[in-house]
Amino acid sequence: MKIRVGYEMIYDFPQPTPMIMVLGAHFTRASDVIIPDFLTVNPPVEITPYRDGFGNWCSRIVAPAGRVRLAADGMVRDSGSPDPIVPSAVQHAVEDLPAETLVYLLGSRYCETDRLSDVAWRMFENTPPGWARVQAICDFVHNHIKFGYEHARATKTAADAFDEGKGVCRDYAHLAITFCRCMNIPARYCTGYLGDIGMPKPWAAGDFAGWFEAYLGGHWHTFDPRNNIPRIGRVLIAQGRDASDVPITQTFGPNTLVSFKVWTDEVEETV
Structure with missing residues (x-):
């Protein structure tokens, strides 16, 4: 199946504020990505990516004063199977x-x-x-x-x-x-x-x-x-x-979260 994934978060900042975001499909799903859920920021600012100590992709920005929109809209392939159950999995010493x-x-x-x-x-x-x-x-x-x-x-x-x-x-x-x-x-x-x-x-x-x-x-x-x-x-x-x-967002200054939306929806296949 195909799954549309994404989010929209709108903040109000009284002053320029550094932020760290841990957002976007994990690198282990890279081969499943059809449309990348790349982070976009409006108004546009420089986005600096880096890997943290656990291998996660993170992003740094300085959000400008005023209203700031963080968003992404991507699509991934998925097996459509439920989480595996493995009763035989043993505990290690x-x-x-x-x-x-x-x-x-x-x-x-x-x-x-x-x-x-x-x-x-x-x-x-x-x-x-x-x-x-x-x-x-x-x-x-x-x-x-x-x-x-x-x-x-x-x-x-x-x-x-x-x-x-x-x-x-x-x-x-x-x-x-x-x-x-x-x-x-x-x-x-x-x-x-x-x-x-x-x-x-x-x-x-x-x-x-x-x-x-x-x-x-x-x-x-x-x-x-x-x-x-x-x-x-x-x-x-x-x-x-x-x-x-792994905070989704980490802000280093005062702010107000005005709006928050997340979607994870199956995409109907067209014949």
Whole structure:
């Protein structure tokens, strides 16, 4: 299938303001890109691209004072298949893990392994190691957290989400990531496009999504405790230790977000 992906964000800036954006389909989807979802800025300014420490493509600008529009509109090919399920994927002993995965065992800004380690072992020690253990974690998080945009908070951590039992998709991901790391399973945060392709209507307004990947059986596998079912049309944008590594936009000065739109829509094929 073909999927149209894109966004429009409109800001008001009282003064020229530096920004960093982590936007656009991840390089691992490069062969699927039909129309690139290149960032455009209006009024036009110089865009400086760079790769961060996790390999994500990022962009830097200095937004001028006044109203600024950030937008992209692209198209990617997709298999149309739901997220794979691999029950046979095994958990590795820590000493056998590749060196590049070890950072995803450690605590991070939103994933406090030190605060939740005892809880994780108490709840998941007797689950079968490997895929079943990660799925048990996702099942718990899915049932434990009540979703609601009104529960979003920039400072909310995994421990906060556990204590409060409410949050948004990134809070589901942070809590599941933290439990996985506590159980010695590398887990990394993912942000990207995820619409409602294949789901019954009515559909919610478009938004970027947060999920995670766990390292099992020599590969990174997708898990989504917010939805907790395989979904169609997931398009990765960036990966990191948690949401602090992959903010969609990071502004270095006061601003007002005036408008925010995201789309991830299946494109009808013409015969």
